[in-house]
Every structure is written in C-alpha cells, then in structure tokens.
Amino acid sequence: xxxxxxxxxxxxxxxxxxxxxxxxxxxxxxxxxxxxxxxxxxxxxxxxxxxxxxxxxxxxxxxxxxxxxxxxxxxxxxxxxxxxxxxxxxxxxxxxxxxxxxxxxxxxxxxxxxxxxxxxxxxxxxxxxxxxxxxxxxxxxxxxxxxxxxxxxxxxxxxxxxxxxxxxxxxxxxxxxxxxxxxxxxxxxxxxxxxxxxxxxxxxxxxxxxxxxxxxxxxxxxxxxxxxxxxxxxxxxxxxxxxxxxxxxxxxxxxxxxxxxxxxxxxxxxxxxxxxxxxxxxxxxxxxxxxxxxxxxxxxxxxxxxxxxxxxxxxxxxxxxxxxxxxxxxxxxxxxxxxxxxxxxxxxxxxxxxxxxxxxxxxxxxxxxxxxxxxxxxxxxxxxxxxxxxxxxxxxxxxxxxxxxxxxxxxxxxxxxxxxxxxxxxxxxxxxxxxxxxxxxxxxxxxxxxxxxxxxxxxxxxxxxxxxxxxxxxxxxxxxxxxxxxxxxx
Amino acid sequence: xxxxxxxxxxxxxxxxxxxxxxxxxxxxxxxxxxxxxxxxxxxxxxxxxxxxxxxxxxxxxxxxxxxxxxxxxxxxxxxxxxxxxxxxxxxxxxxxxxxxxxxxxxxxxxxxxxxxxxxxxxxxxxxxxxxxxxxxxxxxxxxxxxxxxxxxxxxxxxxxxxxxxxxxxxxxxxxxxxxxxxxxxxxxxxxxxxxxxxx
Numbered sequence: 001x002x003x004x005x006x007x008x009x010x011x012x013x014x015x016x017x018x019x020x021x022x023x024x025x026x027x028x029x030x031x032x033x034x035x036x037x038x039x040x041x042x043x044x045x046x047x048x049x050x051x052x053x054x055x056x057x058x059x060x061x062x063x064x065x066x067x068x069x070x071x072x073x074x075x076x077x078x079x080x081x082x083x084x085x086x087x088x089x090x091x092x093x094x095x096x097x098x099x100x101x102x103x104x105x106x107x108x109x110x111x112x113x114x115x116x117x118x119x120x121x122x123x124x125x126x127x128x129x130x131x132x133x134x135x136x137x138x139x140x141x142x143x144x145x146x147x148x149x150x151x152x153x154x155x156x157x158x159x160x161x162x163x164x165x166x167x168x169x170x171x172x173x174x175x176x177x178x179x180x181x182x183x184x185x186x187x188x189x190x191x192x193x194x195x196x197x198x199x200x201x202x203x204x205x206x207x208x209x210x211x212x213x214x215x216x217x218x219x220x221x222x223x224x225x226x227x228x229x230x231x232x233x234x235x236x237x238x239x240x241x242x243x244x245x246x247x248x249x250x251x252x253x254x255x256x257x258x259x260x261x262x263x264x265x266x267x268x269x270x271x272x273x274x275x276x277x278x279x280x281x282x283x284x285x286x287x288x289x290x291x292x293x294x295x296x297x298x299x300x301x302x303x304x305x306x307x308x309x310x311x312x313x314x315x316x317x318x319x320x321x322x323x324x325x326x327x328x329x330x331x332x333x334x335x336x337x338x339x340x341x342x343x344x345x346x347x348x349x350x351x352x353x354x355x356x357x358x359x360x361x362x363x364x365x366x367x368x369x370x371x372x373x374x375x376x377x378x379x380x381x382x383x384x385x386x387x388x389x390x391x392x393x394x395x396x397x398x399x400x401x402x403x404x405x406x407x408x409x410x411x412x413x414x415x416x417x418x419x420x421x422x423x424x425x426x427x428x429x430x431x432x433x434x435x436x437x438x439x440x441x442x443x444x445x446x447x448x449x450x451x452x453x454x455x456x457x458x459x460x461x462x463x464x465x466x467x468x469x470x471x472x473x474x475x476x477x478x479x480x481x482x483x484x485x486x487x488x489x490x
Numbered sequence: 491x492x493x494x495x496x497x498x499x500x501x502x503x504x505x506x507x508x509x510x511x512x513x514x515x516x517x518x519x520x521x522x523x524x525x526x527x528x529x530x531x532x533x534x535x536x537x538x539x540x541x542x543x544x545x546x547x548x549x550x551x552x553x554x555x556x557x558x559x560x561x562x563x564x565x566x567x568x569x570x571x572x573x574x575x576x577x578x579x580x581x582x583x584x585x586x587x588x589x590x591x592x593x594x595x596x597x598x599x600x601x602x603x604x605x606x607x608x609x610x611x612x613x614x615x616x617x618x619x620x621x622x623x624x625x626x627x628x629x630x631x632x633x634x635x636x637x638x639x640x641x642x643x644x645x646x647x648x649x650x651x652x653x654x655x656x657x658x659x660x661x662x663x664x665x666x667x668x669x670x671x672x673x674x675x676x677x678x679x680x681x682x683x684x685x686x687x688x689x
Binding site (some may be wrong): 023024026029030033035037038044045048051056060061063064065066067072073075085087088090091094113121125126127128131136137138140152153154155156157159160163164165166168170202203206207218233234236238256257259263264266267302323324326329330347420421422439441442443444454 | 506507508510511512516517518520521522523524525535544551558559563564565566567568569571586588589590593594597598630646647651659660662663665666667669670673674677678679680681682683684685687688689
C-alpha cells in the first residue's frame with residue numbers, strides 16, 4: 001500500500017490509514033508491522049489464543065485497547081437461565097475466565113452493553129475514523145464504514161495482537177467501488193452490496209481493500225454504510241471503507257468513548273484529511289449505477305449468486321465458466337430450485353431479521369415500517385433479533401416491539417442468532433429462509449437449511465406475502481389483516 | 491512450528507470451487523476451546539455422503555488436497571486450518587485462496603500453494619488416472635510433482651521463508667518491542683481506549 005512512488009502522487013483513504021499505523025516498514029519482502037488501535041474479542045475465536053498466551057507466559061499488552069462481548073453462542077430467549085448447550089456454556093465461561101485473568105473488559109449476556117461485537121463497537125463510540133480495528137471475525141469489515149481500516153483475523157493473529165498490539169501485514173491493494181445516482185424507493189444499502197458481490201464475484205475483492213464512493217454511498221446513513229462494509233468480505237476483500245464525513249461525525253459525537261473536548265476537535269481536523277486525494281490511483285475500479293438498482297436477492301449458496309428480485313432463477317447451462325456452472329448446478333440442487341422459476345414465486349418457511357449486517361435500530365425501523373398494521377403470512381415463522389441490548393431497549397422505547405409482536409413475529413434478545421448455526425436459533429433441514437444476514441452457505445443457518453439473503457424491506461414484505469417480495473408487491477389486501485378483535489392502526 | 495521443506499503424500503482431488511469455511515468445518519464444531527482434535531469435523535456435511543472423495547478408499551491418508559478456485563472463503567475461523575491439519579493435510583493447492591484462510595494456514599504450517607487453472611486440470615487428471623498416487627510438494631523449488639507431471643506453485647516469499655525456517659510470528663515481532671513502545675509514545679490522545687469504562 002505504501003509503494004515507493006507514494007510521495008509522488010496522492011494517497012487513498014486506505015493508504016493514509018495504513019501509513020499512520022506503521023510501526024516498522026517491512027524490507028526484503030517482509031510484511032509491514034502495523035499498530036492496532038482497537039481489538040474486539042468474542043467467545044468463539046479467542047479461547048485458543050488466550051491459551052497460547054498462558055503457555056508462553058505472555059500478558060495482554062494493552063487491555064485498554066481490547067474489549068470483549070458474548071454473541072455467537074448466546075441464546076436469544078431465556079437469557080437469565082444457564083445456557084442449556086454444554087459446549088456453548090463452556091465457551092462462554094472460558095471467555096469470562098480469560099477476561100478476568102487478563103484484565104479485559106467484557107460485556108456478558110444480560111449486560112446493558114452486550115450484543116454482536118460489530119454492533120457494540122460503533123455504538124460505544126469506540127469505532128472511529130482513521131483507526132485500525134481487528135477481531136477474530138471476518139465481518140470486522142463492518143467498522144470500515146467510519147473510515148477505519150478494519151479486518152477479520154484468525155486465532156493465531158488474535159494471540160499475536162493480544163501479545164503485541166500489532167500485526168505483520170502485507171499491504172493490500174486498493175479498489176474503488178463507485179456507486180453514483182439515487183436509489184429508488186425500496187432499494188437499500190443491502191441491495192447495493194449484494195449487487196456489488198454478484199458483479200465482482202466472491203473472489204473479486206481478494207487482496208483488496210474496497211473503498212465505497214459516489215453520491216449513493218454519501219447519501220447513506222452510518223447504518224447503511226455499515227451494512228455495505230460488513231459484506232465486503234463476501235466479495236473476498238479483507239476490508240471495506242467509506243471516507244468519513246459529516247454523517248460520520250454526527251453519528252459519533254457524544255457517544256461514550258468518542259473523543260471529547262479538545263481531543264474531539266483535533267480528531268475531526270485530522271479525520272477531514274483522510275478522504276482519498278483527487279490524484280490518488282486505485283489498483284482497480286468498479287462502477288455501479290444506483291438509479292438502475294432493484295431489490296436484490298440470492299438464489300444460490302454463495303453471496304455472489306444473486307439476481308434482482310424481479311428476475312428468475314438463472315439457468316446454469318448459460319454460465320460459461322465450468323467451475324461457476326458446476327457451482328450453480330450444485331447450488332440449485334441444494335436450494336431445491338429450478339432454473340427459470342420467478343424469484344417472487346419462491347415460498348419461504350422463515351424470515352430472519354437480524355445479524356451484524358442488519359440488526360441496528362434503523363434496520364428494525366425499516367422492517368417495522370413495512371409490517372406495521374399488517375399480519376404475517378400464516379405459515380411463516382418470523383424472528384426479529386436486535387444486534388445489541390441497547391438496540392433492543394431503543395426499539396422498545398419507540399414501541400417497535402409491539403409492532404413486531406402484533407405482526408406475529410418473535411421479538412428476541414440480542415445476539416448473532418440465526419445468522420449461523422452456533423446457538424439454538426437454527427433452521428430445520430429443508431427449511432427455506434429469507435434472511436437479512438450475510439451468508440447463504442450450505443447449512444449456515446442450520447444443517448440442511450436454505451438461505452436467501454435479502455434486505456430488511458424485502459424480509460418484511462416476504463414475511464407478509466410468504467413468498468420473496470418487495471414492499472412494492474404489497475397489495476391493499478395485505479393491509480390490516482389484523483388478528484380478530486384487535487384494533488390495528490396503519 | 492515444524493519446518494517444511496519437501497513433503498510426499500497421497501493427493502486427493504476436491505473438484506469444487508468456492509469451498510467455504512462453513513463447509514470445511516461447520517459452526518457447531520467451533521464451540522470447542524481446544525486447538526486440536528478437529529479431524530472428525532473436517533468437511534462434516536460432505537463426509538456424510540459415502541461418495542465424497544475423502545470417503546473413497548484410494549484417498550485414505552491423503553495429505554495433499556487439490557481443490558478448485560476460491561478455497562477457504564467466508565469466515566475467519568482458524569478451526570478450518572486446524573481441521574485440515576488434524577485430518578492429516580500438509581498442503582492445499584488451489585488457483586485462488588481467500589486471504590484470511592491463507593494467512594491462517596501459514597501460521598499453522600499448512601502450505602497453501604497457488605497453481606494455474608490449467609495446471610489444476612492437469613493435476614486432477616494425473617490423480618484420477620492413478621487414484622491414490624502420491625504428490626511431492628517441494629517448498630524450496632515451489633513445485634508439485636505427481637508421476638511424470640511437475641507444475642509450479644506460488645506462495646508469498648515471506649510465508650515461504652517462515653515455513654522453511656519454522657518460525658513463530660509473535661517471537662519475531664517481539665524482537666521489535668522497542669519500536670512498538672516508541673509508536674505507543676506518539677499515539678494521539680483522541681484514539682480510542684476501552685478502559686476506563688465510560689457510559
């Protein structure tokens with residue numbers, strides 16, 4: 001990222017953040033040593049890292065730059081009771097012991113600040129522009145929405161950061177993803193990123209940091225930007241970033257760990273310098289026309305296998321690349337779909353509204369805005385899972401939980417929930433789900449489960465109609481199908 | 491970490507692209523708190539199928555996996571590497587690897603060699619012409635041989651050096667402890683701290 005000619009030309013956002021964290025420049029093919037400003041920890045990818053420290057007799061170098069939450073294994077019902085699954089309970093208890101032993105701040109199940117690690121960091125104001133963020137979780141890319149360099153790491157690297165607060169890294173290449181224009185009503189950040197992944201493929205971002213730019217990105221809220229950066233990894237990229245601007249500063253100001261007083265002023269002054277220079281050069285560029293975008297859904301078993309909701313399941317025989325074709329054939333078999341079926345004719349058994357991609361307050365508001373005064377389709381199970389305990393409280397303060405419950409949805413406690421099969425929230429074999437999460441891999445939401453990735457708006461319309469739908473598909477007849485005897489206001 | 495120079499072992503063809511880490515090791519196995527004993531979890535879903543390549547008698551004891559493009563996509567779980575290693579794999583060859591997976595592999599002594607797509611077809615052909623045949627992976631020469639066929643593979647030089655020397659990353663970094671301390675000394679005060687807790 002810091003090529004020798006970097007002094008001769010402008011730098012990208014990613015290059016600026018990289019350069020500001022150089023502890024040591026790598027020589028003769030060695031990686032750079034980069035300082036890590038913020039290390040997020042959860043129960044799944046940390047036990048073996050703490051074990052490694054113990055065996056080597058090493059302390060955590062900077063407990064004050066480290067924070068842990070419980071999210072992957074935690075149940076979203078009956079959270080006051082001991083966790084029923086013994087291995088899950090062991091993993092949670094191991095994190096609690098490790099946090100205690102190494103002096104790390106931990107937000108446990110039941111705590112006011114508990115939640116999905118990628119919801120908690122931004123909410124506390126710990127995620128900010130111009131910093132480096134790592135976590136043993138690939139969706140760490142979420143934090144890039146603030147103009148941070150944020151990426152997922154493996155357990156060996158978790159141990160490395162705990163021990164040294166640094167990581168040896170080879171510079172990433174840079175890719176500009178420019179999205180110009182105005183999104184149509186009903187088209188959201190989730191549709192943008194699903195369309196980007198379908199365009200560049202699940203390997204298209206490999207080795208790159210993606211920088212999302214253009215008027216459509218600038219007009220997104222922080223929540224929308226987080227949704228986009230979150231799924232950068234699904235295009236194979238290590239990180240995704242958006243240059244910080246007034247939207248970023250407004251979101252951050254006043255949060256518990258945001259800079260205060262003179263620090264705030266100094267920070268904002270610096271943050272304003274982070275945007276990519278006009279004469280900077282990206283290693284690759286991709287353009288997307290926001291005006292053309294429609295609600296986007298996946299049909300297959302990787303996030304690149306997606307189409308506009310108005311289209312049909314593609315025919316694998318029309319795919320030129322033999323590996324892609326074989327993957328598509330396998331995906332259709334697993335998904336039990338036939339080529340040519342209209343996406344809107346696909347019925348679902350479940351709708352999952354949640355995950356680090358779409359579980360923030362704005363996502364819940366969007367979902368609620370569609371279902372308000374309506375009734376879910378009778379055979380569809382609907383789960384709404386807030387990303388953090390704070391989001392849950394905020395939603396309840398706005399009365400959203402009543403909207404969900406009157407609709408017939410289950411309103412849960414915070415956690416990763418049905419995004420991945422590590423806690424009690426799972427699909428049964430063969431069940432089909434419209435999910436606001438990030439991965440439609442085989443068995444991701446439970447063994448044999450089938451996942452269609454969708455936006456909160458599509459999830460809501462699908463929950464009403466029972467087939468993949470967008471809000472524009474809703475008829476007057478779907479309105480006010482209230483439960484008998486209940487007064488519902490639209 | 492054990493040094494890696496040349497390894498010979500049975501090669502297994504995994505003729506699929508986009509082998510994601512949820513397939514390499516499903517999430518239910520991530521609840522363990524140990525770093526070994528994941529061999530039973532490897533490709534757990536696919537291994538339920540008796541026809542799956544690793545269930546076939548020829549490929550028992552395989553240690554070189556020859557896979558389609560985009561191997562190791564998805565989650566950052568290092569468990570995927572532990573499962574491959576515990577099952578007996580020392581090398582995975584593919585035209586493309588996901589970045590995090592490739593990084594994790596290098597830290598656990600699992601060689602991830604990038605082969606050209608044309609060469610991948612040749613390797614698959616050579617294996618299937620003589621199922622159970624051994625592949626010889628030479629990290630010094632950066633080549634893999636199966637029978638008469640020899641093709642090159644690519645791996646980044648630094649990872650290769652560490653694998654050849656069997657070096658541990660943390661110990662290497664701690665040699666630069668003074669530089670880290672110096673960096674910390676000039677770190678701006680607006681940057682985040684998690685402690686003391688503020689609310």
